[in-house]
Amino acid sequence: MKVKIRKIRKEDVPQVFNLVYELAVYEKAPEQVTNSVEMMLKDGFGKNKIFGCFVAEVDGIIQGISIYYYRYSTWKGKRLYLEDIVVTEAMRGNGLGKLLFDKTIEEAKKTNCTGMMWQVLDWNEPAINFYKKNFPTRFDAEWINCHLDF
Numbered sequence: 001m002k003v004k005i006r007k008i009r010k011e012d013v014p015q016v017f018n019l020v021y022e023l024a025v026y027e028k029a030p031e032q033v034t035n036s037v038e039m040m041l042k043d044g045f046g047k048n049k050i051f052g053c054f055v056a057e058v059d060g061i062i063q064g065i066s067i068y069y070y071r072y073s074t075w076k077g078k079r080l081y082l083e084d085i086v087v088t089e090a091m092r093g094n095g096l097g098k099l100l101f102d103k104t105i106e107e108a109k110k111t112n113c114t115g116m117m118w119q120v121l122d123w124n125e126p127a128i129n130f131y132k133k134n135f136p137t138r139f140d141a142e143w144i145n146c147h148l149d150f
Contacts, residue, residue, distance in 0.1 A: 001058055003096065005103045008053035008065075013040050015062040016053060027121065028090075035091045051083070054103050057097045066100040068107070071117070080108035082094040082118035092126075098134055119145070 008016060024030045043050045043090045048136045056064035064087040082104055087096045096124045120127045131137040 001094070002060075003099065005054055005099050006057070008044065008055055010041060010045050012053075012055055013037050013044065015100045016040065016055065016065050016067075019062070019065050019088065020067075020084070022088065023084060023086045027035070027124075036056060052107070052108075054100055056087070056100055058094075058096070060089060063088045064096040065102055066104045068104055070111070070113070073114075076114045078111075078113050080104065080116045081111045082116055097130060101135065 016036050017040055019031065020035065020040075021033055024033045027142075044053060051067055051069045053068070054066040055062045064085070066085045067083040068080055068114070069083065071079050073079050082101075085097055085100050085104075087094075087100075104117060120131065128139075
């Protein structure tokens with residue numbers, strides 16, 4: 001198995017979007033996906049790029065992604081926010097998630113972030129166990145997520 005972790009290219013976006021949708025199905029919320037390939041092309045490669053992405057290729061086929069962006073903490077400064085790591089169901093357990101996570105940490109350090117943040121659903125025990133096993137993760141139960149949809 002030949003694995004390559006690299007930055008996304010425009011031609012990858014349809015496959016990346018398929019993984020985004022696969023995650024939505026896994027999280028039992030496919031009807032909530034309003035993003036599209038066109039939006040991802042504009043937001044990832046347009047004039048005002050707002051997200052970055054690494055892909056994990058296995059034998060030339062994209063089998064995993066890490067989508068991130070930068071945010072600013074009034075207390076901590078520049079932080080990298082990991083929006084999602086997704087590995088195809090068929091490739092889970094082969095180390096792709098760790099490779100993607102490590103590459104994302106590397107990007108945060110390279111771009112002078114003071115740390116990295118992300119969320120995990122409280123019922124997603126495989127992901128929680130992954131973070132506990134592989135990284136010195138601090139889980140925060142004090143904050144409540146808030147959203148406005150437009």
